[in-house]
Each structure stands twice: as structure tokens, then as C-alpha cells.
Amino acid sequence: MSHLTKSNEAFWWSLFSAGGVMAALFVPVIIFVTGFVLPFMMGDDLESQYDRMQGLITMWPTRVALFGVIFLSFFHCAHRIRHILMDFGVRWAGVALLILCYGGAVAGTVVAGVVLARF
Amino acid sequence: MPQETITLEVFRYRPEEDKQSTFQNYDVPYHEHWVVLDAINWIKDNVDGTLSYRWSCRMGVCGSCGMMINGEPKLTCAVFLKDYFPKVIRVEPLVNFPVERDLVIDMDGFMEKLKSVKPWIIRDDTDQMDQEYLQTPSQLAAYKDFSMCINCMLCYSACPVLDGDPEFIGPAALALAHRYNLDSRDKGNEQRQDIMGAEEGVWGCAFVGECTEVCPKNVNPAGAIQQAKIASTKAWYRSVLLPWGKR
Known part of the structure; x- marks a missing residue:
């Protein structure tokens, strides 16, 4: 080939892949457990439900696990949106698109981190 | 009638x-x-x-x-x-x-791309070419499906990435490169990494999968490229985290 462009796509793709696994496997489980199983088990007392859920989330292993799921899902989403936009012909935006998409994922990750740390 | x-x-x-x-x-x-x-x-x-x-x-x-x-x-x-x-x-x-x-x-561009991925067995012991290199059935099975390509170029016509970016190396050549990388007799993985890991290499693929749909020999180039992405990602992390070591 006449010229090759060195790529760092492997880095973004690895986050995208890991995020895909999170979004496909763990997010449905989290929704199922927190949205259906726990509320059914806890009965109708909303206040105690909230307290117990808060107790669960304030445990450090839960915070770390949730942070992992949220952070990787953000990067999965950012990578997919970037590539969809590129497929629609926004290749010309290049670095700006990269900053916008992954910058959004970084921002989301920071917010998630702060919220989880303060919970 | x-x-x-x-x-x-x-x-x-x-x-x-x-x-x-x-x-x-x-x-x-x-x-x-x-x-x-x-x-x-x-x-x-x-x-x-x-x-x-x-x-x-x-x-x-x-x-x-x-x-x-x-x-x-x-x-x-x-x-x-x-x-x-x-x-x-x-x-x-x-x-x-x-x-x-x-x-x-005009197939010239395709032939150039094909040649660029070095689709042949590369070894560093060429002085011993008269000996046999044995393979187990499982070593053969690792790449056999990807070796069925007949270079008919149907996958190049089906690929929407090539429609927008003619520099993309394309399904058949990338699948063939992966086929040789998987071959236990081959030692050319490192030599192919620059092209496999380039924007024009596996990272150009958007995994639409039309190449696999149209392949008359069931080669599954889309699958080969996804596997090659994993290999390329490992090589990238090795080159960044262990820049003094071999990829």
C-alpha cells in the first residue's frame, strides 16, 4: 500500500468491547434485580426500600462494580455514536468528533464517579 | 412450442x-x-x-x-x-x-492490497526449507475455513466501507492475513501487524457483515476481521505498555 495511517483505535475498541459485554450482560441483570426482584422481596414500604437500596449502593464493592458498568457503557455508547456519525459521512470532523464523543463519555464517567462516591 | x-x-x-x-x-x-x-x-x-x-x-x-x-x-x-x-x-x-x-x-488495486498483507508462510529458518512442518488437526482447523477464499472479490463489492473509503484493505485480504497469522507454521505475525493495525486495516471495518453474506465459499471474512481486531488490540497494548519488548 502506498501509505498506512497508524491507528489507536485498538484502545477505543477495547473499551467499546468491554462496554458491550457490560451493556449486554450486566445492565439487564441490574435492571432485573433492582427493578423487580428486590422491590418484590421488600414489600410496599417505599421508605425502607430506599434505605435498603442505599445501603446496598453505599457498600464499596457495589460502588466499584456500578462504576465499572457505567463507565464502560458510556464508552460503548460513545464509540458506537462516533462510528454511526462517521458512516453518515461526518468523517471530516475527525478529531472534533473524537473529542465530542469520548469527551462526553469521560464527562459521564466523572459525574458517575462523583455521584457514586458521595452516595 | x-x-x-x-x-x-x-x-x-x-x-x-x-x-x-x-x-x-x-x-x-x-x-x-x-x-x-x-x-x-x-x-x-x-x-x-x-x-x-x-x-x-x-x-x-x-x-x-x-x-x-x-x-x-x-x-x-x-x-x-x-x-x-x-x-x-x-x-x-x-x-x-x-x-x-x-x-x-480493474483488479490492480485488489492485487496490490492482497500482496501488502504478505499472504504466504513467513519463517525465519528459510535455510531449512527442505524439512516438513507438521500440524495437528486442531492446528489446521484453526485457520482452515479462512483458507477457502478464491479471491472472487464479491466481498469487495458488498462492502459498504470500501464504497466510501477505497484505501480500506478490504475483507478478503484481511481475512487471508488472519489465516496466515493463525497458521502454526507461520512466523510473520509481527510483519503483518503494521498493516493489520492501521486505519486502512482491521480498524476500517465497521462490521456490517455483508462480506460474509455474499461469500460463495463460506469464508466468513467479517468473523476473521473481528478476531484480528482482538489480536491487533493485544498487540497495541503490548506496544504501549511494553514498548521495549516484542509485540
Whole structure:
């Protein structure tokens, strides 16, 4: 080939892949457990439900696990949106698109981190 | 009973006399057992000897007779008239390639891409080439499916990435590179990494998967490229985290 462009796509793709696994496997489980199983088990007392859920989330292993799921899902989403936009012909935006998409994922990750740390 | 016919609407482009391509209709005898290539050969032999196209084996082995049949890339030796009869069959050269003449495409770009991935066994002990390199059945199975490619280029016509980015190395060449990387006798992984890990290499693939859909030999180039992405990602992390070591 006449010229090759060195790529760092492997880095973004690895986050995208890991995020895909999170979004496909763990997010449905989290929704199922927190949205259906726990509320059914806890009965109708909303206040105690909230307290117990808060107790669960304030445990450090839960915070770390949730942070992992949220952070990787953000990067999965950012990578997919970037590539969809590129497929629609926004290749010309290049670095700006990269900053916008992954910058959004970084921002989301920071917010998630702060919220989880303060919970 | 008169002979039934089927119409082929054939792409024509003769650079010495045509400024633009046109379509020419030919009525061809309809036989249930004829493939599209039989009909094109009949036109060449009986109606219009100027029609140019590539073909050779007539049995899905040589990979020469790929054309667009009603907008889909197909081997014309493997697609029957009966699947379209009585409708018109539109025959065009493979898309995503320059046209040399009529149904003949310019393959130079493809051949250059193919060569660039070094699709041959690379070893550092070439002084011992007279010895045998044994493989277990499982070592053979690791790459065998990817070695079935006949370079028919249907996957290049089906690939939407190549439509927008002609520099993309493309499905067949990348799958073939991965085939050699998986071969236990090969030591050329590192030599292929620069091209595999480039924007024009595996990272150009958007995993649409049309290459796998149209492949007449069930090679699954899309799967090969995804596997190659994992290998390329490992190589990238090694090169960043262990820059002093070998990739």
C-alpha cells in the first residue's frame, strides 16, 4: 500500500468491547434485580426500600462494580455514536468528533464517579 | 412450442468508442439448467462477440466470473436463470472497482492490497526449507475455513466501507492475513501487524457483515476481521505498555 495511517483505535475498541459485554450482560441483570426482584422481596414500604437500596449502593464493592458498568457503557455508547456519525459521512470532523464523543463519555464517567462516591 | 427466452440487460462500456456506459438487452434461450454464465457465453458465441467478461472454471473454484446480478455480487457460474425467470436479469461489473471494459473490472488495486498483507508462510529458518512442518488437526482447523477464499472479490463489492473509503484493505485480504497469522507454521505475525493495525486495516471495518453474506465459499471474512481486531488490540497494548519488548 502506498501509505498506512497508524491507528489507536485498538484502545477505543477495547473499551467499546468491554462496554458491550457490560451493556449486554450486566445492565439487564441490574435492571432485573433492582427493578423487580428486590422491590418484590421488600414489600410496599417505599421508605425502607430506599434505605435498603442505599445501603446496598453505599457498600464499596457495589460502588466499584456500578462504576465499572457505567463507565464502560458510556464508552460503548460513545464509540458506537462516533462510528454511526462517521458512516453518515461526518468523517471530516475527525478529531472534533473524537473529542465530542469520548469527551462526553469521560464527562459521564466523572459525574458517575462523583455521584457514586458521595452516595 | 417456441423456445422460451429470458432477457439479460448487460452493462456495456467500450472505452475506445463510448463516452459513457450503456445497457444492452439480449434475449437468450431459457433453459432451466443454465446458469447466468451460460447465458453470457451464449451471447458471446451467437449474438455479440464484442462482449468482454472474465470466466474460467464454471464450477465456483477459479473466482473469475463475479458480477453484479440484479444489484447483488454473485458468481455467475453459480446463479441459475430459473431463479429470475421470467424477469429481466441485469448484469453489471462488480461495484467498488474501476471498469476496464464491459463486465471486466480493474483488479490492480485488489492485487496490490492482497500482496501488502504478505499472504504466504513467513519463517525465519528459510535455510531449512527442505524439512516438513507438521500440524495437528486442531492446528489446521484453526485457520482452515479462512483458507477457502478464491479471491472472487464479491466481498469487495458488498462492502459498504470500501464504497466510501477505497484505501480500506478490504475483507478478503484481511481475512487471508488472519489465516496466515493463525497458521502454526507461520512466523510473520509481527510483519503483518503494521498493516493489520492501521486505519486502512482491521480498524476500517465497521462490521456490517455483508462480506460474509455474499461469500460463495463460506469464508466468513467479517468473523476473521473481528478476531484480528482482538489480536491487533493485544498487540497495541503490548506496544504501549511494553514498548521495549516484542509485540
